[in-house]
Amino acid sequence: MDENLLDNIIRRLLGTKNGRSTKQVQLTEAEIKQLCAASKECFLSQPNLLELEAPIKICVRKIVKSSKSGLKGFGVRLSSELSLAFDNALLGDKDPRYLIGLSADAVWWTLGQLFYDKGLNLESCWHFVLFGRDVHGQFSDLLRLFEYGGYPPTANYLFLGDYVDRGKQSIETICLLLAYKIKYKENFFLLRGNHECASINRIYGFYDECKRRFNVRVWKLFTECFNCLPVAALIDEKILCMHGGLSPDLKTLDQIRSISRPVDVPDQGLLCDLLWADPDKDLDGWGENDRGVSYTFGADIVSEFLKKHDLDLICRAHQVVEDGYEFFAKRQLVTIFSAPNYCGEFDNAGAMMSVDDSLTCSFQILKSLEKKGKGGFGNNTFRPGTPPHKVGN
Numbered sequence: 001m002d003e004n005l006l007d008n009i010i011r012r013l014l015g016t017k018n019g020r021s022t023k024q025v026q027l028t029e030a031e032i033k034q035l036c037a038a039s040k041e042c043f044l045s046q047p048n049l050l051e052l053e054a055p056i057k058i059c060v061r062k063i064v065k066s067s068k069s070g071l072k073g074f075g076v077r078l079s080s081e082l083s084l085a086f087d088n089a090l091l092g093d094k095d096p097r098y099l100i101g102l103s104a105d106a107v108w109w110t111l112g113q114l115f116y117d118k119g120l121n122l123e124s125c126w127h128f129v130l131f132g133r134d135v136h137g138q139f140s141d142l143l144r145l146f147e148y149g150g151y152p153p154t155a156n157y158l159f160l161g162d163y164v165d166r167g168k169q170s171i172e173t174i175c176l177l178l179a180y181k182i183k184y185k186e187n188f189f190l191l192r193g194n195h196e197c198a199s200i201n202r203i204y205g206f207y208d209e210c211k212r213r214f215n216v217r218v219w220k221l222f223t224e225c226f227n228c229l230p231v232a233a234l235i236d237e238k239i240l241c242m243h244g245g246l247s248p249d250l251k252t253l254d255q256i257r258s259i260s261r262p263v264d265v266p267d268q269g270l271l272c273d274l275l276w277a278d279p280d281k282d283l284d285g286w287g288e289n290d291r292g293v294s295y296t297f298g299a300d301i302v303s304e305f306l307k308k309h310d311l312d313l314i315c316r317a318h319q320v321v322e323d324g325y326e327f328f329a330k331r332q333l334v335t336i337f338s339a340p341n342y343c344g345e346f347d348n349a350g351a352m353m354s355v356d357d358s359l360t361c362s363f364q365i366l367k368s369l370e371k372k373g374k375g376g377f378g379n380n381t382f383r384p385g386t387p388p389h390k391v392g393n
Helices: 003-014 029-045 080-091 104-117 139-149 170-183 206-213 216-226 270-276 299-309
Strands: 049-052 129-132 157-159 188-190 232-235 239-242 286-288 295-297 313-316 325-328 333-336 350-355 361-366 377-380
Touching: 003 029, 003 170, 029 170, 029 216, 139 170, 139 350, 170 188, 170 206, 206 216, 299 313, 333 350
Parallel strands: 049 232, 129 157, 157 188, 239 313, 313 333
Antiparallel strands: 129 350, 232 239, 286 295, 325 333, 350 361, 361 377
């Protein structure tokens, strides 16, 4: 795809923001056709089970943790010398309460100056993979994710699916994601969700949006593209990511690698379960899913699977959770949901999860603009059940 055209599309999509709303960007059918064709080529050139390694270097504009102030944000660990220098540079003789309400830019500038004075490279001190999920056509929230997490290529992202349906701007949402995938192939990753399926988005809004704004041909272009998306990712051989959940048919990870593409989502079987299955805290073993598709699984299934495959954590999506993320099975599984105030019907927050080079996980909370008036990421950081791990240990 022509690089100038690609950059032009990205600029137009990013230029839509106007306060809390976003305007429609009417790309041409020819532009969408090129986006779909180029992204299909990207998806098929990479494995169905993406294998991503830490460290991944990302420069994030967020508040970091300070030893004196108790600020929380990323699980960044500075040396005692740097922590003390950071506190002195930021606070001086001020009371620590001075930090309440301090802008992230002020903290970031101070930290940048500190590292510059000591001859250190700021980028080298952060190693993150960022997980986003279930954007569901909420284009303004996608832009907020990038504003707070960093626009590519300053941040590397893995999205866990469900980019279309229900929201008002599915076309802008998926086009921006595809454009970033094409431009930053090795730094920007998209997994398939259950709504990246013709039989589902034919019903839940994406088909109607394509038909209203373009024609059925455009919907078919996206459908062909979705059929090429990878379905899972493995981070440093320790964190397994997918949209839905586990499957009783999943015996080895090679089964995921061997799923052929392009492929439509079947009504049952491994691919269906990876996109549709749900954890159930009231269940042992496998159970029927109230969705009428796939299964539910208990904490015992998660523990057995992790032990068998020498994994630390399963990261999945597929369900609205109140705080944007929710642990299951003694923090061996986490559900991430990145669309706040989902469809205007749920009073939920959204979240991003970050993983550094030692597999320390942290969360950034995206609050609802509708309820809070002025939204942004909060700082809710702690470590789940993923012990520090180095490649080769």
